Amino acid sequence: MQLRRRHLLLPLALSFLAAALTVARAHNITRLLAKHPEFSTFNHYLTETHLAAEINSRTTITVMALDNAAMSRLLAPHPTIATLKNVLSLHVLLDYFGPKKLHQITNGTALAATLFQATGSAPGSTGFVNITDLKGGKVGFAPEDNNGRLDTYFVKGLEEIPYNISIIQISNALPSDVAAAPTPGPSEMNLTRLMSAHGCKVFADTLDANADAMKTYEDNVEGGLTTFCPLDDPFKQFLPKYKNLSAPGKASFLEFFAIPMYLSMAMLKSNNGPMNTLATDGASKYDFTVQNDGEEVTLKTRVNKVKITGTLLDEQPLAIYSIDKVLMPKELFKTAALTPAPAPAPEKAADSPKSSKAKSPPATADSPADSPESDPADQTADSNGSVRFKSARSGFLVLSLWFGVHFLL
DSSP: OHHHHHHHHHHHHHHHHHHHHHHHTOOOHHHHHTTOGGGHHHHHHHHHTTHHHHHHTOSSEEEEEOOHHHHHHHHTTOOOHHHHHHHHHTTEESSOOOHHHHTTOGGGEEEEEBHHHHTTOSOTTTTEEEEEEOGGGOEEEEEGGGTTOOOEEEEEEEEEETTTEEEEEESSOOOOHHHHSOOOOGGGOOHHHHHHTTTOHHHHHHHHTOHHHHHHHHHHHTTOEEEEEEOHHHHHHHHHHHHTBOHHHHHHHHHTTEESSOOOHHHHHHOOEEEOOTTOBTTBOOOEEEEEETTEEEEEOSSOEEEEEEEEEEETTEEEEEESSOOOOTTTSOOOOOOOOOOOOOOOOBOOOOOSSOOOSOOOBSSOOOOOSOOOOOOOOOTTHHHHHHHHHHHHHHHHHHHHHHHHO
Protein backbone atom coordinates (compact mmCIF):
# COMPACT_ATOMS: atom_id res chain seq x y z
CA MET A 1 0.00 0.00 0.00
CA GLN A 2 2.85 2.34 0.92
CA LEU A 3 4.63 1.58 -2.40
CA ARG A 4 1.37 2.17 -4.32
CA ARG A 5 0.91 5.54 -2.54
CA ARG A 6 4.43 6.63 -3.41
CA HIS A 7 4.00 5.48 -6.99
CA LEU A 8 0.80 7.53 -7.39
CA LEU A 9 2.32 10.64 -5.81
CA LEU A 10 5.64 10.47 -7.66
CA PRO A 11 4.41 12.50 -10.69
CA LEU A 12 3.03 15.14 -8.33
CA ALA A 13 6.33 15.33 -6.46
CA LEU A 14 8.25 15.71 -9.72
CA SER A 15 5.87 18.49 -10.78
CA PHE A 16 6.57 20.37 -7.55
CA LEU A 17 10.31 19.92 -8.08
CA ALA A 18 10.10 21.19 -11.66
CA ALA A 19 8.07 24.23 -10.57
CA ALA A 20 10.53 24.95 -7.78
CA LEU A 21 13.47 24.82 -10.17
CA THR A 22 11.68 27.17 -12.57
CA VAL A 23 11.10 29.72 -9.77
CA ALA A 24 14.71 29.38 -8.62
CA ARG A 25 16.03 30.12 -12.13
CA ALA A 26 14.80 33.74 -12.18
CA HIS A 27 17.77 35.93 -13.03
CA ASN A 28 19.13 39.15 -11.56
CA ILE A 29 21.50 40.96 -13.91
CA THR A 30 23.19 43.08 -11.24
CA ARG A 31 23.99 40.04 -9.07
CA LEU A 32 25.34 38.11 -12.04
CA LEU A 33 27.59 41.00 -13.10
CA ALA A 34 28.72 41.61 -9.51
CA LYS A 35 30.84 38.45 -9.89
CA HIS A 36 32.92 40.36 -12.45
CA PRO A 37 34.36 43.57 -10.95
CA GLU A 38 35.90 44.59 -14.28
CA PHE A 39 32.31 45.30 -15.41
CA SER A 40 31.35 47.40 -12.37
CA THR A 41 30.79 50.63 -14.35
CA PHE A 42 28.51 48.89 -16.85
CA ASN A 43 26.62 47.28 -13.97
CA HIS A 44 26.27 50.64 -12.21
CA TYR A 45 24.72 52.32 -15.23
CA LEU A 46 22.29 49.46 -15.84
CA THR A 47 20.90 50.37 -12.42
CA GLU A 48 21.10 54.15 -12.94
CA THR A 49 19.17 53.95 -16.21
CA HIS A 50 16.66 51.44 -14.78
CA LEU A 51 17.58 48.98 -17.54
CA ALA A 52 18.39 46.36 -14.90
CA ALA A 53 14.71 46.12 -13.95
CA GLU A 54 13.73 45.81 -17.63
CA ILE A 55 16.28 43.02 -18.13
CA ASN A 56 15.15 41.15 -15.03
CA SER A 57 11.52 41.28 -16.17
CA ARG A 58 12.27 39.35 -19.38
CA THR A 59 12.73 35.60 -19.63
CA THR A 60 14.81 35.34 -22.83
CA ILE A 61 17.56 37.92 -23.22
CA THR A 62 21.23 38.53 -24.06
CA VAL A 63 23.27 41.31 -22.48
CA MET A 64 26.36 42.47 -24.39
CA ALA A 65 28.48 43.84 -21.55
CA LEU A 66 31.28 46.42 -21.78
CA ASP A 67 34.27 46.30 -19.44
CA ASN A 68 35.36 49.36 -17.48
CA ALA A 69 37.81 50.50 -20.19
CA ALA A 70 35.12 50.37 -22.91
CA MET A 71 32.68 52.20 -20.62
CA SER A 72 35.26 54.96 -20.03
CA ARG A 73 35.40 55.54 -23.80
CA LEU A 74 31.60 55.57 -23.98
CA LEU A 75 31.28 58.07 -21.12
CA ALA A 76 34.02 60.42 -22.38
CA PRO A 77 31.58 62.73 -24.28
CA HIS A 78 29.51 63.06 -21.06
CA PRO A 79 26.17 61.81 -22.45
CA THR A 80 22.99 62.54 -20.50
CA ILE A 81 21.47 59.64 -18.57
CA ALA A 82 18.63 59.52 -21.13
CA THR A 83 21.07 59.22 -24.05
CA LEU A 84 23.13 56.63 -22.18
CA LYS A 85 19.98 54.60 -21.59
CA ASN A 86 19.33 54.52 -25.34
CA VAL A 87 22.91 53.44 -26.08
CA LEU A 88 22.96 50.70 -23.43
CA SER A 89 19.51 49.44 -24.43
CA LEU A 90 20.99 48.78 -27.89
CA HIS A 91 23.31 46.29 -26.13
CA VAL A 92 20.41 44.17 -24.85
CA LEU A 93 19.19 41.58 -27.37
CA LEU A 94 15.65 40.24 -27.03
CA ASP A 95 16.76 36.69 -27.80
CA TYR A 96 19.13 34.14 -26.31
CA PHE A 97 22.65 34.03 -27.79
CA GLY A 98 25.06 31.98 -25.71
CA PRO A 99 28.70 31.56 -26.90
CA LYS A 100 27.84 28.22 -28.53
CA LYS A 101 24.84 29.62 -30.42
CA LEU A 102 26.87 32.60 -31.66
CA HIS A 103 29.20 30.20 -33.50
CA GLN A 104 26.32 28.15 -34.93
CA ILE A 105 24.17 30.88 -36.51
CA THR A 106 22.19 29.59 -39.48
CA ASN A 107 23.70 30.90 -42.75
CA GLY A 108 26.29 32.72 -40.66
CA THR A 109 24.21 35.81 -39.93
CA ALA A 110 21.22 36.84 -37.80
CA LEU A 111 19.25 40.01 -37.13
CA ALA A 112 18.24 40.54 -33.49
CA ALA A 113 15.82 43.07 -32.00
CA THR A 114 17.06 45.03 -28.99
CA LEU A 115 15.54 46.73 -25.98
CA PHE A 116 16.16 50.03 -27.80
CA GLN A 117 13.83 48.87 -30.58
CA ALA A 118 11.23 47.70 -28.05
CA THR A 119 11.05 51.11 -26.34
CA GLY A 120 9.76 52.74 -29.53
CA SER A 121 12.58 55.31 -29.38
CA ALA A 122 14.37 53.78 -32.38
CA PRO A 123 13.02 54.99 -35.75
CA GLY A 124 12.53 52.31 -38.39
CA SER A 125 14.81 49.31 -37.85
CA THR A 126 17.67 51.24 -36.19
CA GLY A 127 17.09 49.27 -33.00
CA PHE A 128 18.15 45.98 -34.63
CA VAL A 129 21.65 44.46 -34.47
CA ASN A 130 23.32 42.31 -37.14
CA ILE A 131 25.26 39.33 -35.79
CA THR A 132 27.78 37.71 -38.17
CA ASP A 133 29.80 34.54 -37.64
CA LEU A 134 33.13 35.40 -39.28
CA LYS A 135 35.97 33.15 -40.39
CA GLY A 136 38.48 32.10 -37.78
CA GLY A 137 35.90 31.82 -35.00
CA LYS A 138 35.25 35.56 -34.70
CA VAL A 139 31.73 36.93 -34.26
CA GLY A 140 30.96 40.53 -35.20
CA PHE A 141 28.12 42.86 -34.21
CA ALA A 142 26.81 45.97 -35.98
CA PRO A 143 23.65 48.07 -35.54
CA GLU A 144 21.40 48.40 -38.57
CA ASP A 145 22.29 52.10 -39.03
CA ASN A 146 26.04 51.35 -39.28
CA ASN A 147 26.05 50.51 -43.03
CA GLY A 148 27.14 46.95 -42.34
CA ARG A 149 30.53 47.86 -40.83
CA LEU A 150 31.64 45.37 -38.19
CA ASP A 151 33.62 47.28 -35.56
CA THR A 152 32.57 45.31 -32.50
CA TYR A 153 33.45 41.68 -31.73
CA PHE A 154 32.60 38.90 -29.30
CA VAL A 155 35.27 38.53 -26.58
CA LYS A 156 33.98 35.85 -24.21
CA GLY A 157 30.99 34.53 -22.34
CA LEU A 158 30.55 35.78 -18.77
CA GLU A 159 27.39 34.15 -17.37
CA GLU A 160 24.50 32.18 -18.77
CA ILE A 161 21.34 30.40 -17.71
CA PRO A 162 20.62 28.40 -20.89
CA TYR A 163 17.76 29.81 -22.98
CA ASN A 164 16.98 32.35 -20.23
CA ILE A 165 19.82 34.87 -20.03
CA SER A 166 23.26 35.09 -21.61
CA ILE A 167 25.83 37.73 -20.62
CA ILE A 168 28.70 38.11 -23.07
CA GLN A 169 31.56 40.58 -23.34
CA ILE A 170 32.01 42.57 -26.54
CA SER A 171 35.06 44.62 -27.50
CA ASN A 172 33.52 48.08 -27.89
CA ALA A 173 30.23 49.91 -27.62
CA LEU A 174 28.05 49.51 -30.69
CA PRO A 175 28.33 52.70 -32.80
CA SER A 176 24.89 54.20 -33.47
CA ASP A 177 24.26 57.85 -34.27
CA VAL A 178 20.55 57.36 -33.58
CA ALA A 179 21.02 55.88 -30.09
CA ALA A 180 23.77 58.37 -29.21
CA ALA A 181 21.80 61.41 -30.39
CA PRO A 182 21.35 64.02 -27.63
CA THR A 183 18.09 63.46 -25.77
CA PRO A 184 16.31 66.52 -24.35
CA GLY A 185 16.53 66.87 -20.59
CA PRO A 186 13.30 66.68 -18.59
CA SER A 187 13.06 70.46 -18.22
CA GLU A 188 13.16 70.81 -22.02
CA MET A 189 10.32 68.35 -22.63
CA ASN A 190 6.84 69.67 -23.33
CA LEU A 191 4.53 67.32 -21.45
CA THR A 192 1.29 68.32 -23.11
CA ARG A 193 2.83 68.29 -26.60
CA LEU A 194 4.03 64.72 -26.02
CA MET A 195 0.58 63.68 -24.84
CA SER A 196 -1.18 65.43 -27.75
CA ALA A 197 1.03 63.68 -30.29
CA HIS A 198 0.07 60.24 -28.97
CA GLY A 199 -3.73 60.28 -28.71
CA CYS A 200 -4.22 62.21 -25.45
CA LYS A 201 -4.86 65.69 -26.88
CA VAL A 202 -8.12 66.37 -25.02
CA PHE A 203 -6.55 65.56 -21.64
CA ALA A 204 -3.41 67.53 -22.59
CA ASP A 205 -5.44 70.61 -23.57
CA THR A 206 -7.42 70.37 -20.32
CA LEU A 207 -4.21 70.14 -18.31
CA ASP A 208 -2.62 73.01 -20.23
CA ALA A 209 -5.65 75.20 -19.48
CA ASN A 210 -5.33 74.66 -15.72
CA ALA A 211 -2.40 76.79 -14.53
CA ASP A 212 -2.29 75.32 -10.99
CA ALA A 213 -2.18 71.70 -12.11
CA MET A 214 0.26 72.43 -14.95
CA LYS A 215 2.68 74.13 -12.56
CA THR A 216 2.52 71.12 -10.19
CA TYR A 217 3.45 68.80 -13.07
CA GLU A 218 6.31 71.03 -14.21
CA ASP A 219 7.67 71.42 -10.67
CA ASN A 220 7.93 67.65 -10.27
CA VAL A 221 9.46 66.59 -13.60
CA GLU A 222 13.09 67.06 -12.56
CA GLY A 223 12.70 64.91 -9.45
CA GLY A 224 10.86 62.13 -11.28
CA LEU A 225 7.32 61.92 -12.64
CA THR A 226 5.05 59.16 -13.96
CA THR A 227 1.81 60.28 -15.57
CA PHE A 228 -1.19 58.44 -17.02
CA CYS A 229 -3.22 60.22 -19.70
CA PRO A 230 -6.69 59.04 -20.77
CA LEU A 231 -7.15 58.60 -24.52
CA ASP A 232 -9.22 61.18 -26.42
CA ASP A 233 -12.55 59.37 -26.85
CA PRO A 234 -13.11 58.44 -23.18
CA PHE A 235 -11.95 61.85 -21.96
CA LYS A 236 -14.29 63.67 -24.38
CA GLN A 237 -17.20 61.70 -22.91
CA PHE A 238 -16.03 62.56 -19.40
CA LEU A 239 -15.68 66.34 -19.92
CA PRO A 240 -19.24 67.22 -18.69
CA LYS A 241 -18.42 65.65 -15.31
CA TYR A 242 -15.09 67.48 -15.18
CA LYS A 243 -16.81 70.81 -15.83
CA ASN A 244 -19.09 70.22 -12.80
CA LEU A 245 -16.09 70.21 -10.44
CA SER A 246 -15.07 73.25 -8.41
CA ALA A 247 -11.82 75.04 -9.36
CA PRO A 248 -9.81 73.28 -6.58
CA GLY A 249 -11.51 70.02 -7.54
CA LYS A 250 -10.42 70.38 -11.16
CA ALA A 251 -6.80 70.95 -10.15
CA SER A 252 -6.80 67.97 -7.76
CA PHE A 253 -8.45 65.79 -10.38
CA LEU A 254 -5.77 66.55 -12.99
CA GLU A 255 -2.94 66.12 -10.47
CA PHE A 256 -4.41 62.71 -9.55
CA PHE A 257 -3.13 61.34 -12.89
CA ALA A 258 0.55 61.60 -11.94
CA ILE A 259 2.87 59.94 -9.42
CA PRO A 260 5.77 62.09 -8.12
CA MET A 261 8.44 59.51 -8.99
CA TYR A 262 9.79 57.79 -12.09
CA LEU A 263 8.38 54.30 -12.73
CA SER A 264 9.26 52.29 -15.83
CA MET A 265 6.81 49.62 -17.00
CA ALA A 266 8.94 46.93 -15.36
CA MET A 267 8.86 48.88 -12.09
CA LEU A 268 5.07 49.25 -12.29
CA LYS A 269 4.76 45.49 -12.74
CA SER A 270 6.90 44.81 -9.68
CA ASN A 271 5.39 47.48 -7.39
CA ASN A 272 1.77 46.42 -7.07
CA GLY A 273 -0.12 48.30 -4.39
CA PRO A 274 -1.43 51.77 -3.48
CA MET A 275 0.37 54.79 -4.92
CA ASN A 276 0.32 58.43 -3.79
CA THR A 277 -0.23 61.04 -6.50
CA LEU A 278 0.51 64.73 -7.04
CA ALA A 279 -2.91 65.41 -5.49
CA THR A 280 -2.13 63.51 -2.26
CA ASP A 281 -2.17 65.84 0.73
CA GLY A 282 -2.61 64.51 4.24
CA ALA A 283 -6.20 63.40 4.78
CA SER A 284 -6.91 63.89 1.07
CA LYS A 285 -5.40 60.62 -0.08
CA TYR A 286 -6.13 60.82 -3.82
CA ASP A 287 -4.35 57.48 -4.29
CA PHE A 288 -4.97 54.52 -6.54
CA THR A 289 -3.86 50.89 -6.64
CA VAL A 290 -1.54 49.44 -9.26
CA GLN A 291 -2.30 45.81 -10.16
CA ASN A 292 -1.06 43.54 -12.91
CA ASP A 293 -1.98 40.22 -14.46
CA GLY A 294 0.79 38.98 -16.72
CA GLU A 295 1.58 41.77 -19.18
CA GLU A 296 -1.58 43.78 -18.35
CA VAL A 297 -1.24 46.62 -15.82
CA THR A 298 -4.34 48.25 -14.32
CA LEU A 299 -4.99 51.24 -12.05
CA LYS A 300 -7.89 51.01 -9.64
CA THR A 301 -9.85 53.16 -7.18
CA ARG A 302 -13.04 52.38 -5.27
CA VAL A 303 -14.92 53.99 -8.17
CA ASN A 304 -13.52 52.29 -11.27
CA LYS A 305 -10.59 50.54 -12.93
CA VAL A 306 -8.58 51.42 -16.06
CA LYS A 307 -5.93 49.66 -18.12
CA ILE A 308 -2.57 50.96 -19.36
CA THR A 309 -2.67 50.72 -23.16
CA GLY A 310 0.69 52.10 -24.23
CA THR A 311 3.97 53.84 -23.40
CA LEU A 312 4.20 57.37 -24.79
CA LEU A 313 7.57 58.15 -23.20
CA ASP A 314 9.96 56.30 -20.92
CA GLU A 315 13.04 58.43 -20.44
CA GLN A 316 14.23 58.79 -16.87
CA PRO A 317 13.11 60.82 -14.95
CA LEU A 318 9.84 61.02 -16.93
CA ALA A 319 7.40 58.28 -17.96
CA ILE A 320 4.04 58.85 -19.70
CA TYR A 321 1.50 56.06 -20.27
CA SER A 322 -1.89 56.10 -22.00
CA ILE A 323 -4.94 54.57 -20.28
CA ASP A 324 -8.18 53.32 -21.85
CA LYS A 325 -10.64 55.13 -19.55
CA VAL A 326 -10.79 58.02 -17.10
CA LEU A 327 -9.67 56.93 -13.62
CA MET A 328 -11.92 58.53 -10.97
CA PRO A 329 -10.75 59.40 -7.44
CA LYS A 330 -13.19 58.44 -4.69
CA GLU A 331 -12.64 61.88 -3.12
CA LEU A 332 -14.55 63.50 -6.00
CA PHE A 333 -16.92 60.89 -7.41
CA LYS A 334 -19.45 58.39 -6.15
CA THR A 335 -18.07 54.98 -5.31
CA ALA A 336 -19.43 51.91 -7.02
CA ALA A 337 -22.20 50.00 -5.24
CA LEU A 338 -20.60 47.68 -2.75
CA THR A 339 -21.92 44.58 -1.10
CA PRO A 340 -21.62 44.68 2.70
CA ALA A 341 -18.29 43.29 3.80
CA PRO A 342 -16.04 43.51 6.86
CA ALA A 343 -14.10 46.74 6.89
CA PRO A 344 -10.55 46.18 5.59
CA ALA A 345 -7.59 46.96 7.84
CA PRO A 346 -6.10 50.44 7.29
CA GLU A 347 -3.42 50.34 4.65
CA LYS A 348 -0.60 52.76 4.02
CA ALA A 349 0.04 53.98 0.48
CA ALA A 350 3.34 53.14 -1.22
CA ASP A 351 6.23 55.37 -0.17
CA SER A 352 6.27 57.66 -3.17
CA PRO A 353 7.34 61.23 -2.37
CA LYS A 354 4.77 63.98 -2.05
CA SER A 355 4.57 66.71 -4.64
CA SER A 356 6.39 69.98 -4.05
CA LYS A 357 3.25 72.04 -3.65
CA ALA A 358 1.06 73.40 -0.87
CA LYS A 359 -2.38 71.86 -1.31
CA SER A 360 -5.75 73.48 -0.83
CA PRO A 361 -8.42 71.69 1.26
CA PRO A 362 -10.04 68.58 -0.23
CA ALA A 363 -12.05 69.58 -3.26
CA THR A 364 -15.51 68.27 -4.00
CA ALA A 365 -17.72 68.34 -7.05
CA ASP A 366 -20.15 71.26 -7.46
CA SER A 367 -22.83 68.71 -8.27
CA PRO A 368 -22.70 64.96 -7.73
CA ALA A 369 -21.27 63.10 -10.70
CA ASP A 370 -23.06 60.11 -12.10
CA SER A 371 -21.85 56.80 -10.81
CA PRO A 372 -19.60 55.04 -13.36
CA GLU A 373 -19.76 51.39 -14.29
CA SER A 374 -19.67 49.28 -11.15
CA ASP A 375 -16.44 47.71 -10.03
CA PRO A 376 -15.82 45.72 -6.85
CA ALA A 377 -14.28 47.53 -3.94
CA ASP A 378 -10.55 47.97 -3.93
CA GLN A 379 -8.57 45.04 -2.73
CA THR A 380 -5.45 47.09 -2.19
CA ALA A 381 -2.23 45.15 -2.41
CA ASP A 382 0.23 45.05 0.44
CA SER A 383 3.08 47.51 -0.11
CA ASN A 384 5.37 44.77 1.05
CA GLY A 385 4.17 42.49 -1.74
CA SER A 386 7.63 41.98 -3.18
CA VAL A 387 8.97 40.89 0.20
CA ARG A 388 6.08 38.47 0.63
CA PHE A 389 6.70 37.10 -2.85
CA LYS A 390 10.37 36.48 -2.14
CA SER A 391 9.55 34.77 1.15
CA ALA A 392 6.83 32.70 -0.48
CA ARG A 393 9.20 31.74 -3.28
CA SER A 394 11.84 30.56 -0.81
CA GLY A 395 9.27 28.65 1.21
CA PHE A 396 7.83 27.11 -1.93
CA LEU A 397 11.29 25.94 -3.02
CA VAL A 398 12.09 24.37 0.36
CA LEU A 399 8.66 22.74 0.62
CA SER A 400 8.89 21.39 -2.91
CA LEU A 401 12.35 19.88 -2.35
CA TRP A 402 11.21 18.26 0.93
CA PHE A 403 8.04 16.97 -0.73
CA GLY A 404 10.00 15.48 -3.61
CA VAL A 405 12.64 13.81 -1.45
CA HIS A 406 10.01 12.44 0.97
CA PHE A 407 8.07 10.65 -1.74
CA LEU A 408 11.11 9.47 -3.66
CA LEU A 409 12.52 7.65 -0.63
